[in-house]
Amino acid sequence: MSATDAAAQETTPAAAGPHRPGKMKLLYHHTISNALYLVLAPAAAAVSLRASRLTPADLAAARERLMSNLPLAVLLLAVVTVLATVYLMRRPRPVYLLDFACYKPGSEHVVTRETFMAQSAKAGVFTDDNLAFQRKILERSGLGQGTYFPAAVLNSPPNPCMAEARREAEQVMFGAIDAVLAKTGVRARDIGVVVVNCSLFNPTPSLSAMIVNHYKLRGNVASYNLGGMGCSAGLISIDLAKQLLQVHRNSYALVVSMENITLNWYWGNNRSMLVSNCLFRMGGAAILLSNRGGDRRRAKYQLLHTVRTHNGADDRAFRCVFQEEDDAGTVGVALSKDLMAVAGEALRTNITTLGPLVLPMSEQILFLASLVARKVFGLAGVRPYIPDFKMAFDHFCIHAGGRAVLDTIEKNLGLSAWHMEPSRMTLYRWGNTSSSSLWYELAYAEAKGRVRRGQTAWQIAFGSGFKCNSAVWKALRTVEPAADERNPWAEEIHSFPVEVPKVETVAAAASS
Template identity: 50%
Template sequence: MILMTCVIFFSFFFNQNLLYLIVIRKRDNAVNIYIYIYECRTPTYLLDLALFKPDDSCKVSKDEYLERAKKTGFFLESSIEFQKKVLDLSALGDETYAPPSMLTYPIDASQAAADKDADIAMFAVVDQIFATGIVKPEDVGILVVTCTVFCPVPSLASRVVNRYKLREDIEAYSLGGMGCSTGVLSISLCRDLLKVNKNTHALAVNLEVISGQQGYRGNKRRSMMVTNCLFRWGAAAILLSNKPGDKKKAKYQLMHVVRTHRGADDKSFNCVRSEEDEDGFKGLTLSKDIVPASAVALKTNVTKVAPLILPFTEKLKYVINLIARKVLKMQSMKAYVPDFKTGVDHFCIHPGGKAVIDGMMEHLKLSEWHIEPSRMTLHRWGNTSCSSIWYVLAYMEAKNRVRKGHILWQLALGSGFKCNTAIWKSLRNDQNGPSPNPWLDCIHKYPQPVWT
């Protein structure tokens, strides 16, 4: 009974993915206690991260964006003023990127243009992965491609298979319509597939296509026009492995994935929708319920993450506070909010917008230093949807912040409504390469005082 209690104690308070074997031996009137720790899961290693850096000809300043919006003839003067106000408050800089189809006169809304925009970004990051020589195309056994609003036929995953002549038995998936948190979701799917496909590599590709075909052309301002102002062009490719020998060359090991889906709640389900306005123009609608829906999803997710990452002392404080409030009925006592900084070194918060970052900072009680990578990513790249969290991670690497043994928490919100978390452990001090870091040519300019 005592032995079983000890095992449960260690498993709950220290790490739920480890098996603790406690052996008590009595020898010569002395009692010796031995603790053996075994890892229960199939490891998932991150070998490489490739990020898309578009050509400089695709840079769009805020002023240029407004000038192009005027020339389209789509928007009323009041709508242009609204977009200017959104951009002024957005914390976006003047070096974000738009795809070629958005930079033509008139805007090219054809299927061919959207296909080309997707191919440029998607193939650029996959090319980087294969150029390093870490893995050959025929060695990739799992492929997951994510993109929210652009879901062509054949699928994006099929286009990657065709381009690189990947093998016939590859497990290939395209995830669409699942929002900005799909970057973490793709890692979750890759991890699960790696559990049942031994000694293989998985490739996750995260992108968003904001081509002329997807842009909103109507004048419904507050609920549908905001996304035009915040979303920008970006993509990421993440190479994963479950091969034991790859740990020596890996950058990170995946420790936990926690997914929260609030789709059963009608308000959460409807707070982000793709629909047409009264004039028949299609776009993404953001309802007034998005803020409370985000808060509930975040709280639910964080509650599940806390036991996995917090040190024993923080867990003990939480339990004592809970007993005092619920059992001893000490109603005047406030609920204890754990200090997540005691268990996490770096926070990769999805830069979905200024309000999103500020809200995360307040809820998790983070410092300016912890939230800096997300703020600077929003300024430099804008909201690149499911690839955004990877630009945040690359900022930390470019600043040489990440050291061996550090814990990183990726946290993203998305339509549905979802909140997804991935916890990583750094396996080395030098995080440079193998693929080039897109921050390196401008990292000396950051951080910038862009938050007002």
């Protein structure tokens, strides 16, 4: 797609651009942000004026005072040098994202609503009421007609088995890894760390071992396989890789995020478990990280922050996404009606930790003022101030877990349709691909030509347990859409965004 096409599509009403704060708020923000300069400017001017009036005699006198206290000056210089050295040695190593790749299945994996309902009917296990229930969920889910299922689910009859599950895992993992290695030019034998996350499929040997075997990675590779950690596990993997890169010098870390559909299709009639059938789809992503200083100039992003929140100590949060048998003994993942409330609580906890790290001082002052008014002065009529995260981030990648999740976060954070577009279009085009959905969303922003040097992106995901995790990235260069032919959106980005009718949320449909 040409730059002209990209510019044209950004002028459509649905993609008119991010919402901007009012003039008064911008004035307040710029005043607070530059307050230090405003205070120091008069002092600097006074010092400059005084220096301009110094005479040769004044300079000679200052030199004599310095020479008379030379031992003290040398000592102070030595102390400063030691402190600076200790600081440089102890500071965290920068972590760079060289590139990432999202897996795009072939046309033989496409599933429409009609295909989904036909396969469900052929299975012969669902009641007529539950077939109608699934149709209602599909119509209101926000998913489009081009999502993907593995071959085992699309076969007639379906044949879920270990061999088919391994086949799906290999297609997704190796497809994404091949793409990211081709994009970066990194050799497989140079990878020192491998982190794989897949919540529900954990074979022996592990998925990470499958990667080591397929790419013949070196014998001392540090490999990790994360299971059972839900849709937020992708950012847990990023956080783990970040910590490992603080120890392994001059190394590459490969992170692979995916979910496996083949063995986790629910063949029962518990409605709380049927919802996941309607939402989850085939997909995955591979991310290549580096701590090599020389990679900064060719990297796309630098990892600034990771914040992890775990509310598993609360029983309600722990059980809101729960794998278990239904009354007939069929295994499935049950979604509780408390899911949205639990997610909201986890989000509040997460942003309370993240806020001070990323929000400008102007927003922190407003939040503190509202807190003091309510807690100290007892002014119950003062509403809690919700920080404007649009002042801290340029791009928002919110896990496309379902329509209800996106609607809730859009409302709670006061985001515009432009900010929500990558998440909503990812849900429409790819469905819920679990932990990899964040990368399809970032790929959407890149394909639209929206990512500019110096901008920041916030990835936020929710997962069973219950967890809410965040990662903040800074773009080190402008990402040109035409330069990435392996972007999963590349061939069709001109047709997005599409209008997705607003209807009753999935959560409301599930309770009906």
